[in-house]
Amino acid sequence: MSxxxxxxxxxxxxxxxxxxxxxxxxxxxxxTRPEGIEKPTETAAPALPHxxxxxxxxxxxxxxxxxxxxxSDWGRTAALFRSAVANPHGHSWFxxxxxxxxxxxxxxxxxxxxxxxxxxxxxSIEAEGVVVGLGHGVVKxxxxxxxxxxxxxxxxxxxxxxxxxxxxxxxxxxxxHCMSQxxxxxxxxxxxxxxxxxxxxxxxxxxxxxxxECASALRPLQGDTWRKLFxxxxxxxxxxxxxGIVARGAxxxxxxxxxxxxxxxxxxxxxxxxxxxxxxxxxxxxxxxGVDAAKAVDDALAGDDxxxxxxxxxxxxxxxxxxxxxxxxxxxxxxxHGPGFWQRRISSSELRAxxxxxxxxxxxx
Numbered sequence: 001m002s003x004x005x006x007x008x009x010x011x012x013x014x015x016x017x018x019x020x021x022x023x024x025x026x027x028x029x030x031x032t033r034p035e036g037i038e039k040p041t042e043t044a045a046p047a048l049p050h051x052x053x054x055x056x057x058x059x060x061x062x063x064x065x066x067x068x069x070x071x072s073d074w075g076r077t078a079a080l081f082r083s084a085v086a087n088p089h090g091h092s093w094f095x096x097x098x099x100x101x102x103x104x105x106x107x108x109x110x111x112x113x114x115x116x117x118x119x120x121x122x123x124s125i126e127a128e129g130v131v132v133g134l135g136h137g138v139v140k141x142x143x144x145x146x147x148x149x150x151x152x153x154x155x156x157x158x159x160x161x162x163x164x165x166x167x168x169x170x171x172x173x174x175x176x177h178c179m180s181q182x183x184x185x186x187x188x189x190x191x192x193x194x195x196x197x198x199x200x201x202x203x204x205x206x207x208x209x210x211x212x213e214c215a216s217a218l219r220p221l222q223g224d225t226w227r228k229l230f231x232x233x234x235x236x237x238x239x240x241x242x243x244g245i246v247a248r249g250a251x252x253x254x255x256x257x258x259x260x261x262x263x264x265x266x267x268x269x270x271x272x273x274x275x276x277x278x279x280x281x282x283x284x285x286x287x288x289x290g291v292d293a294a295k296a297v298d299d300a301l302a303g304d305d306x307x308x309x310x311x312x313x314x315x316x317x318x319x320x321x322x323x324x325x326x327x328x329x330x331x332x333x334x335x336x337h338g339p340g341f342w343q344r345r346i347s348s349s350e351l352r353a354x355x356x357x358x359x360x361x362x363x364x365x
Contacts, residue, residue: 041198
């Protein structure tokens, strides 16, 4: 099988890149793993509808609902509610990831793209193109877009090192009880932070974000521990969670690839830079990276040797700003807590290395 572009991964970034390339007349084959564990509900920035319109995928908004405000105690001693009415850019969105991703995949197929559910067994980047091994057969293409959702996998495939700010883990579950308001509620604790938000089908998404050290001590997946931890929080007051509810754990690596493109390949979405789920930037940045990368890949295939300059600069700038904001927030929280989760955030070698690198880049710029 031979196409213009093979896309490895069928999340928002991979589908956005595929749709952008198909609109430019390129043949596209998406290769993706069979669906695994369902992802928790995410928040997305107000720009979401605009990006979907650019892709001709406005129907994916049916998987989203407005976030009418945020209640948070970050950097404060008491919770503060910020209404979306006060945001000049409009309100954010809650995104049902399974339904959202399914709609984008259908849009790719309706636009002429092909989707093959098969894990990529290996990647070979050659002078004239790329070969993606599938275990049983291969896909050959002139260019490859890496949208696996994993900077570590992409780094291995492209022979580079991943740069990381922080390593966290999220323990998430859904309660059948419906929230009274369609808002995002967050609460930080000495061991991390919790957030709850609406999930379609009249359920509530509940997520606990911590690190490996706290997870090892608290054992949130053991017995009824996760529920007991949640019931100690302020945000649990309006949500009934029965005993026996099962939480799932998922790693969160806040990281980036230093080089987001190379000879015959481009990384998009979480494969290029990965944020934590509370930042509201993951889906929007994934879609935008797919849109921008599609144009750059099309230009590169047409012979433009400088097609990726702006894409690389944009990605570095976005991640640098996010990383600095995260470092500032960690520092604020660390002042209010003793040794433990928050102190580890600001003392981690990963974060210190990022701050030094950012400072050097700023001076050089």
